[in-house]
Amino acid sequence: MSDIETDERVTLLLVGDAECGKSTFLSRLKSGKRPAPSQTGAATDTSLPETLRDSDQPFIYDIRFAKKKFTLELYDTASPNQHWTSLQPDVVVVAFDISNRNTLGGLKAWRDEITRHFQHGHGERIxxxxxGLKRDLRTEGEGIIYPQEAYRIAQELRCDRYAECSAVTGELLAETFEDLARMAGMATTTKGGQTDGGCSIL
Structure with missing residues (x-):
């Protein structure tokens, strides 16, 4: 007899400012295409799959985590079927553009919106x-956003986890998706997807 439990459905909502890289990130995940690394370890394939249409939502992924099989329904804020605030997500991902410091300014507002719309009881916390998206565009300069700063912001916003990747080069993309799957899988347990005291960094 298999020890894989019955299928469950987990809803994940991806929010963030326009042009921060959400659509490219989702397109790369949906295609399943992984750039092949070169001899130096850097990805050489920077071609992108066709961009997903908003009408394709939700984006569906079948996942196995901790001997559980479940379906991940991933919505972007541009979903044409319903306004994102009407969803009932199990996990929320707040995205920003690593190459654009201006996108940091909107993070607190997004976090406040999550609290406002999805946390209805005292002590309840989704x-x-x-x-962080567009990791490949991180360059040395005055406005650079280092991982340490993003990690600190994640803690200040009471996020459970921080990750960053590049959908163009594929750097840390697989690890980021594994992190998403882990949080979604934990959301199917009694404990839920929240961590014990802060976020974890890849």
Missing amino acids: PVMLL
Whole structure:
């Protein structure tokens, strides 16, 4: 007899400012295409799959985590079927553009919106992950956003986890998706997807 439990459905909502890289990130995940690393370890394939249409939502992924099989329904804030505030997500991911410091300014507002719309009881807290996109565009300069700073912001916003990746080069993309799957899988347990005291960094 198999020890894989019956299928469950987990809803994940991806929010963030326009042009922060959400659509490219989702397109890469949905295609399943992984850039092949070169001899130096850097990804050489920077071609992107066709961008997903908003009408394709929700984006569906079948996942196995901790001997559980479940379906991940992933929504972007541009969902044409319903306004994102009408969803009932199990996990929320707040995205920002690593190459654009201006996108940091909107993170607190997004976190406040999550609290406002999805946390209805005293002490209730939905699992939240902070996600830095466009890692390939991180360059040395005055406005650079280092992982340490993003990690600190994640803690200040009471996020459970921080991750960053590049959908163009594929750097840390697989690890980020594993992190999403882990949070979604934990959301199916009695404990839920929240961590014990802060966020974890990849």
